[in-house]
Amino acid sequence: MATPLRREDVAKVAKLARLSLSDEELDMFTEQLGQILEHANDIAALQLDDVVATAHPFGLINVMREDVLEPCLSRDDVLAMAPDSEDGRFAVPRIMGEAP
Amino acid sequence: MKSAIDIANDVRTGATTAVAEAERSLAAIRSRNEELNVFVHVDDEGALETAQRVDAQIARGEDPGALAGVPLALKDNLCHVGKLTTAGSRILEGWRSPYSATVVNLVLKAGAVPMGKTNMDEFAMGSSTETSYYGPTRNPLDPARVPGGSSGGSAAAVAADMTPIALGSDTGGSIRQPAALCGLVGVKPTYGLVSRFGLIAFASSLDQIGPFAKNVTDAALLLEVIAGHDPRDSTSLPEGAPSLVAGVDAGVAGKRIGLVRELLEGADDDVVAAVGRAREVLTEAGATVVDLSIPECRLGLSAYYLIAPAEASSNLARFDGVRYGLRVDADDVAAMNEATRTLGFGAEVKRRIMLGTYALSAGYYDAYYGQALKVRTQMINAFHRAYDQVDLLLGATAPSVAFKFGEKTSNPLAMYLSDVFTIPTNLAGDAAISVPFGRGEGDLPIGVQLLGPGRSEAQLFAAARVLEVEQTS
Numbered sequence: 001m002a003t004p005l006r007r008e009d010v011a012k013v014a015k016l017a018r019l020s021l022s023d024e025e026l027d028m029f030t031e032q033l034g035q036i037l038e039h040a041n042d043i044a045a046l047q048l049d050d051v052v053a054t055a056h057p058f059g060l061i062n063v064m065r066e067d068v069l070e071p072c073l074s075r076d077d078v079l080a081m082a083p084d085s086e087d088g089r090f091a092v093p094r095i096m097g098e099a100p
Numbered sequence: 101m102k103s104a105i106d107i108a109n110d111v112r113t114g115a116t117t118a119v120a121e122a123e124r125s126l127a128a129i130r131s132r133n134e135e136l137n138v139f140v141h142v143d144d145e146g147a148l149e150t151a152q153r154v155d156a157q158i159a160r161g162e163d164p165g166a167l168a169g170v171p172l173a174l175k176d177n178l179c180h181v182g183k184l185t186t187a188g189s190r191i192l193e194g195w196r197s198p199y200s201a202t203v204v205n206l207v208l209k210a211g212a213v214p215m216g217k218t219n220m221d222e223f224a225m226g227s228s229t230e231t232s233y234y235g236p237t238r239n240p241l242d243p244a245r246v247p248g249g250s251s252g253g254s255a256a257a258v259a260a261d262m263t264p265i266a267l268g269s270d271t272g273g274s275i276r277q278p279a280a281l282c283g284l285v286g287v288k289p290t291y292g293l294v295s296r297f298g299l300i301a302f303a304s305s306l307d308q309i310g311p312f313a314k315n316v317t318d319a320a321l322l323l324e325v326i327a328g329h330d331p332r333d334s335t336s337l338p339e340g341a342p343s344l345v346a347g348v349d350a351g352v353a354g355k356r357i358g359l360v361r362e363l364l365e366g367a368d369d370d371v372v373a374a375v376g377r378a379r380e381v382l383t384e385a386g387a388t389v390v391d392l393s394i395p396e397c398r399l400g401l402s403a404y405y406l407i408a409p410a411e412a413s414s415n416l417a418r419f420d421g422v423r424y425g426l427r428v429d430a431d432d433v434a435a436m437n438e439a440t441r442t443l444g445f446g447a448e449v450k451r452r453i454m455l456g457t458y459a460l461s462a463g464y465y466d467a468y469y470g471q472a473l474k475v476r477t478q479m480i481n482a483f484h485r486a487y488d489q490v491d492l493l494l495g496a497t498a499p500s501v502a503f504k505f506g507e508k509t510s511n512p513l514a515m516y517l518s519d520v521f522t523i524p525t526n527l528a529g530d531a532a533i534s535v536p537f538g539r540g541e542g543d544l545p546i547g548v549q550l551l552g553p554g555r556s557e558a559q560l561f562a563a564a565r566v567l568e569v570e571q572t573s
Contacts, residue, residue: 057529
């Protein structure tokens with residue numbers, strides 16, 4: 001059985017998920033997510049050591065195709081819908097600081 | 101309104117034209133879209149162009165296909181090249197897809213005329229269409245009530261006679277539940293039967309695209325058009341498309357059907373009574389209906405609300421302000437990502453992303469996500485055992501008729517319970533259909549659910565047709 005969800009747990013997952021929450025939102029989500037996880041304790045408590053996990057219901061794995069070039073999307077079409085682009089690439093704000 | 105099959109026949113014989121049908125559909129959309137908020141983007145120009153192409157094919161003596169000139173609505177998580185595609189989210193406001201989903205290409209190839217994109221819960225997360233950034237959709241049968249969700253716009257489009265058929269997606273019931281609440285036939289096909297290429301992913305191991313229609317035959321026709329292997333979806337089943345329309349009148353004589361106790365538990369009395377009457381009708385038609393218990397169904401909700409958010413937290417990581425839609429400027433990339441996601445996502449999407457992130461995080465993975473995947477195995481095994489005894493299963497689609505706005509928005513768990521009868525099928529990867537059968541509170545429609553093993557769609561349509569015939573006779 002997992003421990004109850006705390007406010008700091010929610011703050012941590014919000015940070016991991018790149019979301020900022022107000023104090024009121026933190027309170028609300030802590031309560032709501034806590035209720036959902038409490039409901040999920042019915043399966044967290046099951047003894048399932050011998051059961052294999054399912055990723056695909058019919059067991060399809062590693063579908064491959066021949067490694068041959070096929071037509072793909074036009075770069076210009078894709079970049080046209082991006083918030084910002086430059087010289088045929090996605091443009092983003094500065095990642096690293098100024099050189100010292 | 102004329103059925104899709106009748107429209108296609110009339111277009112093919114020249115009794116009507118695709119343009120006339122598109123114009124009729126546009127007029128119906130114009131008359132009620134403001135009130136009901138069904139379409140988030142109406143594509144007048146594109147629809148008329150497509151219809152003209154269909155009419156030109158007819159003029160040249162060519163056959164445009166099984167859906168010749170049939171107006172169709174697309175849920176707004178299906179990509180259609182050059183068209184607005186927002187998935188009900190602010191984060192994709194104004195975004196136009198650079199390519200088309202395989203299902204969109206297939207319906208176009210069959211001569212259908214897409215009229216635009218329908219409203220939906222944001223990223224398909226919801227059971228009422230109330231989480232859409234573009235406002236809720238109203239149920240055409242009672243505008244004070246929800247149409248269900250997440251494919252509420254597609255259901256409402258058909259229920260309001262705007263289009264005879266529509267496409268939606270079903271991750272935990274998002275086609276079957278709105279079909280039930282709007283009095284329509286809705287199908288969640290076998291996982292992998294329909295290509296997911298070009299469907300904006302919510303929970304990739306559960307998502308399936310499927311049809312809405314006013315009747316069983318139209319639903320079978322649309323599924324026949326969109327089914328089949330697609331090399332661009334690595335989870336696509338290798339077998340080809342099944343024949344579905346030809347067998348809709350095959351009946352249920354000699355079939356064994358299991359009435360699942362857990363797929364009625366907690367349902368309103370009017371819903372339980374409707375399923376009881378469905379049992380009688382199927383028995384009269386020659387089926388043997390037995391009572392069954394699949395206790396694993398009770399664990400479905402918990403497993404689903406760990407697996408689906410976990411997959412969603414990963415799938416929605418791509419919305420970071422770099423490649424699509426919204427960007428909120430900030431001094432560095434991480435701050436820009438965070439500001440964009442914070443403004444771009446609504447509360448339900450944030451809730452699920454955080455739930456999924458938590459379920460996958462170190463220290464909780466085994467207790468939650470890992471455990472949920474094992475419950476999924478148990479669910480699959482339980483259904484296999486049931487299908488050793490019977491051909492199909494029977495239960496309710498939703499616990500109640502359409503509910504009122506705001507009834508469940510403040511309590512996420514109460515909203516999640518709307519899907520308690522539909523979720524097990526998604527976890528098992530199997531097929532299920534909701535068919536309108538009887539009416540309940542407020543004279544609103546009730547949906548009865550028929551479930552079958554993988555690739556049992558033809559049998560499901562035949563059984564649903566038995567109930568439909570009884571309803572209309």
